[in-house]
Amino acid sequence: SRERVPFITFVLGGPGSGKGTQCAKIVESFGFTHLSAGDLLRKEISSNSDKGAMILDTIKEGKIVPSEVTVNLIQRAIESSGNYKFLIDGFPRSEENRIAFERIMGAEPNFVLFFDCPEDEMVKRVLSRNQGRVDDNIDTIKKRLKVFVALNLPVINYYSEKGKVHKINAVGTEDEIFEQVLRIFSAYES
Ligand code: UP5
Ligand code: MG
Numbered sequence: 001s002r003e004r005v006p007f008i009t010f011v012l013g014g015p016g017s018g019k020g021t022q023c024a025k026i027v028e029s030f031g032f033t034h035l036s037a038g039d040l041l042r043k044e045i046s047s048n049s050d051k052g053a054m055i056l057d058t059i060k061e062g063k064i065v066p067s068e069v070t071v072n073l074i075q076r077a078i079e080s081s082g083n084y085k086f087l088i089d090g091f092p093r094s095e096e097n098r099i100a101f102e103r104i105m106g107a108e109p110n111f112v113l114f115f116d117c118p119e120d121e122m123v124k125r126v127l128s129r130n131q132g133r134v135d136d137n138i139d140t141i142k143k144r145l146k147v148f149v150a151l152n153l154p155v156i157n158y159y160s161e162k163g164k165v166h167k168i169n170a171v172g173t174e175d176e177i178f179e180q181v182l183r184i185f186s187a188y189e190s
Contacts, residue, residue, distance in 0.1 A: 004084040008107060011089040012156055013115030015144040016126035017170045018177060023087045025178050030185050033083040037091035040073040041065055060134050062143030064093050064151065067100035075105060094151040098158065112159045117170035119145055
């Protein structure tokens with residue numbers, strides 16, 4: 001019901017580490033609502049919103065969109081979902097994002113999944129994706145990797161120190177990786 005306390009999982013990992021792919025599988029098995037921050041931002045670009053041009057420029061540069069924009073989109077998606085279990089994919093990407101989310105939503109994640117993947121594998125996957133994303137070119141990928149290390153790893157370290165991070169080896173077949181994911185979610189279900 002609406003009053004139920006939300007169950008929030010942050011799904012983190014570098015560009016192409018497999019966050020979206022694994023979230024789709026988690027949704028099928030565990031009834032979560034999947035909110036990809038990147039997808040919400042891309043939808044905002046295609047909806048002719050007044051922020052669309054700014055968001056597009058930011059994504060092309062591999063930089064991070066201002067926190068209040070992203071938190072707002074996530075908040076609206078949570079409130080309109082009718083669900084109480086959420087996978088928040090690709091967010092928070094910086095300590096500033098994290099602090100804004102916790103302040104505005106008044107909630108912390110129940111746990112965090114971290115898809116740990118070597119950079120050369122991530123580059124290979126993103127370059128062979130071919131879905132026309134403006135940021136799937138080698139120049140932008142290099143910038144995304146730098147931003148991930150500088151700004152997103154500190155968020156993962158913050159939650160690690162709180163004992164909330166489950167690190168997943170993101171190399172292998174989709175099914176091999178999902179086996180690790182299943183073990184984690186099954187433990188929370190029981
Ligand atoms: N693939 C998946 N699993 C595989 C496997 N096990 N073996 C081989 N191939 C595998 O996977 C990537 C590709 O690899 C796919 O082709 C897949 O089939 C294959 P995917 O599941 O899409 O990986 P994912 O981690 O989701 O990669 P994505 O590129 O979406 O990650 P990013 O974090 O870079 O992208 P996102 O959309 O989250 O963000 C894009 C940009 O938006 C950011 O750079 C930033 O500019 C902006 N942004 C913000 O500013 N704020 C936010 O909060 C979020 C985004
Ligand atoms: Mg994704």
